Amino acid sequence: MTTLPGVRAARTASPDRPRSHRGPRTGEARWALLFLGPTLIGLALLSAGPILATLGISLTSWDMLTPPQFVGLDNYAQLLGDGRFLTALRNTFFYTAVSVPLGLVLALGLAMAVNQQIRGISWIRTMYFLPLVTSATAVALVWLWIYSPTGILNHALGVFGVSPQRWVADPTLAMPSIIAMSIWQGLPVNVIIFLAGLQAIPSEYYDAVSVDGAGRYGRFRYITVPLLTPSIFFTGVLALIGAFQVFDQIYVMANPGKPGGATITLVYFIYESGFRNFHMGLASAAAWILFLIVAVFTILYFRTQNRWVHYK
Amino acid sequence: MRTLRASRGPRRLAVIAIASLLVAGCTSTGSTPSPAPTAAPTPTSPPVATTSIVPTGSPSPAANPAAKCGTYQGPATTITYAIWGDTTELANQQKIVDAFTAKNPSIKVKVTVADWDTYWDKLQTSLAGGNAPDVFVMDGPLFPDYQTRDQLLDLNPLIARDGFDTGQLADLGVKDFTAPDGHLYGLPRDLSTVALYYNKKMFDQAGIPYPDDSWTWDKLVEVATKLTKTSGGATQWGFYTETTDMENYWSSLVWQAGGDILSPDKKTVVIDTDQAAAGLQFLQDLIYKYKVMAQPVPGGAAGDLFENGQAAMEANGSWLVPTHEAAGIDFGVAPLPRGPAGQATSVNPSGVVVYKGTKSPEAAWEFVKCYTGPDMQAMVASLKASMPANKQTLADIYATSFDGGKTFAGALAYAHLKPSFRGYNEFTTALQDELDSNVFNDNKLTAKAALDEVTPTLKGLLGK
Numbered sequence: 001m002t003t004l005p006g007v008r009a010a011r012t013a014s015p016d017r018p019r020s021h022r023g024p025r026t027g028e029a030r031w032a033l034l035f036l037g038p039t040l041i042g043l044a045l046l047s048a049g050p051i052l053a054t055l056g057i058s059l060t061s062w063d064m065l066t067p068p069q070f071v072g073l074d075n076y077a078q079l080l081g082d083g084r085f086l087t088a089l090r091n092t093f094f095y096t097a098v099s100v101p102l103g104l105v106l107a108l109g110l111a112m113a114v115n116q117q118i119r120g121i122s123w124i125r126t127m128y129f130l131p132l133v134t135s136a137t138a139v140a141l142v143w144l145w146i147y148s149p150t151g152i153l154n155h156a157l158g159v160f161g162v163s164p165q166r167w168v169a170d171p172t173l174a175m176p177s178i179i180a181m182s183i184w185q186g187l188p189v190n191v192i193i194f195l196a197g198l199q200a201i202p203s204e205y206y207d208a209v210s211v212d213g214a215g216r217y218g219r220f221r222y223i224t225v226p227l228l229t230p231s232i233f234f235t236g237v238l239a240l241i242g243a244f245q246v247f248d249q250i251y252v253m254a255n256p257g258k259p260g261g262a263t264i265t266l267v268y269f270i271y272e273s274g275f276r277n278f279h280m281g282l283a284s285a286a287a288w289i290l291f292l293i294v295a296v297f298t299i300l301y302f303r304t305q306n307r308w309v310h311y312k
Numbered sequence: 313m314r315t316l317r318a319s320r321g322p323r324r325l326a327v328i329a330i331a332s333l334l335v336a337g338c339t340s341t342g343s344t345p346s347p348a349p350t351a352a353p354t355p356t357s358p359p360v361a362t363t364s365i366v367p368t369g370s371p372s373p374a375a376n377p378a379a380k381c382g383t384y385q386g387p388a389t390t391i392t393y394a395i396w397g398d399t400t401e402l403a404n405q406q407k408i409v410d411a412f413t414a415k416n417p418s419i420k421v422k423v424t425v426a427d428w429d430t431y432w433d434k435l436q437t438s439l440a441g442g443n444a445p446d447v448f449v450m451d452g453p454l455f456p457d458y459q460t461r462d463q464l465l466d467l468n469p470l471i472a473r474d475g476f477d478t479g480q481l482a483d484l485g486v487k488d489f490t491a492p493d494g495h496l497y498g499l500p501r502d503l504s505t506v507a508l509y510y511n512k513k514m515f516d517q518a519g520i521p522y523p524d525d526s527w528t529w530d531k532l533v534e535v536a537t538k539l540t541k542t543s544g545g546a547t548q549w550g551f552y553t554e555t556t557d558m559e560n561y562w563s564s565l566v567w568q569a570g571g572d573i574l575s576p577d578k579k580t581v582v583i584d585t586d587q588a589a590a591g592l593q594f595l596q597d598l599i600y601k602y603k604v605m606a607q608p609v610p611g612g613a614a615g616d617l618f619e620n621g622q623a624a625m626e627a628n629g630s631w632l633v634p635t636h637e638a639a640g641i642d643f644g645v646a647p648l649p650r651g652p653a654g655q656a657t658s659v660n661p662s663g664v665v666v667y668k669g670t671k672s673p674e675a676a677w678e679f680v681k682c683y684t685g686p687d688m689q690a691m692v693a694s695l696k697a698s699m700p701a702n703k704q705t706l707a708d709i710y711a712t713s714f715d716g717g718k719t720f721a722g723a724l725a726y727a728h729l730k731p732s733f734r735g736y737n738e739f740t741t742a743l744q745d746e747l748d749s750n751v752f753n754d755n756k757l758t759a760k761a762a763l764d765e766v767t768p769t770l771k772g773l774l775g776k
Contacts, residue, residue, distance in 0.1 A: 064437075066462065276738070
């Protein structure tokens with residue numbers, strides 16, 4: 001009796017079934033790696049490498065043009081006593097503390113307002129999304145005009161007898177003015193996410209809770225909010241990280257840091273130290289402090305997740 | 313926003329290039345389209361001048377053919393030339409570069425332009441990466457930051473070899489690009505001085521004689537008060553200036569009051585003296601005491617009130633001439649009014665420097681040499697956006713090319729160099745922030761109190 005080679009091969013393979021079973025999977029993993037490769041290499045070389053490099057640079061005194069000198073933790077120590085850095089830190093916290101909650105509440109309200117089935121709703125929604133597709137510089141220029149001493153905001157307030165304000169030119173009002181613009185600019189992204197979340201809530205839930213006697217507030221409190229918590233959590237973490245890294249608006253609108261450093265933020269401080277003042281070591285140390293702050297807040301935020309985020 | 317930033321300093325050649333000069337520029341050094349400058353207040357021999365520091369190969373440049381433009385003997389090559397500015401500036405510089413290539417056909421020059429902020433970001437990263445432009449423009453105050461970090465080519469050996477006469481260039485410009493070792497690491501490309509613009513129509517209507525050399529601070533206040541109309545009808549201010557950079561006006565006031573920012577050896581901060589404070593106090597008083605100038609708006613959102621026809625006078629730099637002309641203002645230019653310590657103004661040269669790591673030092677030097685020579689300087693003069701660094705071109709062409717040219721050129725005789733030292737940006741940011749917040753944008757503190765508050769910080773920053 002002769003066996004066909006193929007059959008024998010099949011038999012010999014049979015004891016290794018588990019391994020042969022893994023075969024195709026290993027192949028998949030290989031393919032996955034292959035396709036991910038370019039991105040991973042890019043990330044490693046262009047992001048992870050430089051990120052680690054800044055850790056080393058933060059321990060040196062380096063101006064980019066002459067050899068670095070190891071100074072240990074001097075840069076970190078210097079930052080803690082640097083008035084301009086502390087101002088930047090304070091400004092950044094203020095910006096984050098105000099812009100994140102306010103931005104989320106407004107976005108939620110707006111998402112609910114445009115989550116209606118009325119005529120022309122798609123046009124209305126499109127209008128709210130316009131800031132998203134407008135260049136940040138163009139937006140800032142328009143807002144500069146709104147805030148100008150002779151701009152429309154002062155004109156509008158003048159009608160109610162409010163004296164003209166200097167907005168971005170006023171040390172006290174500068175940051176709130178920039179926050180207002182940033183919130184407006186950041187609304188569309190959050191509205192899109194909230195709108196998707198709202199539309200994923202089955203209408204039966206609302207029917208059920210209505211039958212139980214819930215009114216408008218009850219529907220919002222017991223159905224909308226709990227089922228939207230994943231979206232709120234997600235937009236929250238993005239807004240938090242984004243707020244700590246605020247730079248563009250400040251750079252364009254506040255004519256860096258003006259007036260009198262009232263609007264310098266951490267990322268602006270990093271840029272200024274490294275590229276204006278030749279202190280690349282100090283800038284790297286500031287970047288790591290920013291990283292630690294963002295990491296701590298993000299971790300704390302994730303920790304709260306179990307308490308209030310409801311996944312279906 | 314770039315334009316707002318751009319208004320902060322004299323770094324923007326703008327507008328108009330005259331193509332005909334391109335042809336004239338290629339003929340000979342003697343081709344002066346304008347009459348001889350007999351009446352010009354001789355910028356060729358300013359009293360505060362430093363003598364030429366660099367040894368010249370021969371007392372007579374005419375005897376040195378190598379000193380002329382168009383002597384490059386090396387292989388065909390391409391060099392890069394980086395400038396700050398906008399597209400207009402790029403077009404202007406391209407014309408100058410074309411004139412250079414016409415003289416040196418084997419050298420191609422690639423011009424790259426970036427706005428002021430991006431320019432320095434790119435320059436630093438390209439220097440760090442070892443692929444910086446062969447030739448780039450240098451702002452006078454920032455020169456030590458790059459020179460002391462060993463990024464610039466020492467031009468002295470080339471100057472000596474070719475017998476290039478640096479005496480043909482404005483002395484203060486040469487001084488600004490001379491390192492502590494006495495060597496030149498760049499040549500001045502153009503200069504900017506500060507003077508008093510006045511709106512002729514407004515003076516005529518009020519029947520007031522135009523400002524002149526005899527004016528003092530008191531006279532400025534007196535006339536500006538007469539020309540200020542802030543009640544009823546359209547607002548007109550007697551005076552306007554920019555407060556956001558020392559160059560626009562306030563450094564001149566400090567000098568006119570007998571003060572200074574740093575000691576001559578640049579090792580001590582002296583801006584907290586009573587004299588220096590008096591200069592800054594005068595500017596605060598123009599705004600809040602005499603009320604002849606509008607309260608400054610940071611970011612320049614209000615625009616240049618003189619250019620908008622809302623102010624009768626403006627203390628500002630020579631770089632505004634093309635802009636004011638384009639705005640259709642019928643203006644004249646007088647020297648800045650004298651302070652308690654006499655006449656003073658600010659001069660800020662920008663220079664052309666060669667990257668130390670360039671692969672084509674000869675071609676780069678040829679470009680620098682030609683740029684500061686009479687032919688290409690004539691093209692700089694024709695733009696009117698800055699003063700040519702070449703003495704002869706300054707006197708023959710610039711000073712006679714418009715009403716006011718003589719004043720700006722003559723100001724070199726009593727001009728102080730804009731401070732130039734390592735760490736300039738960090739130092740001036742701290743100082744300017746203090747003045748903006750407490751003295752100019754608001755009058756929370758007197759100038760002296762603000763200076764006393766910020767001086768310890770400045771002392772810590774100097775030489776850091």
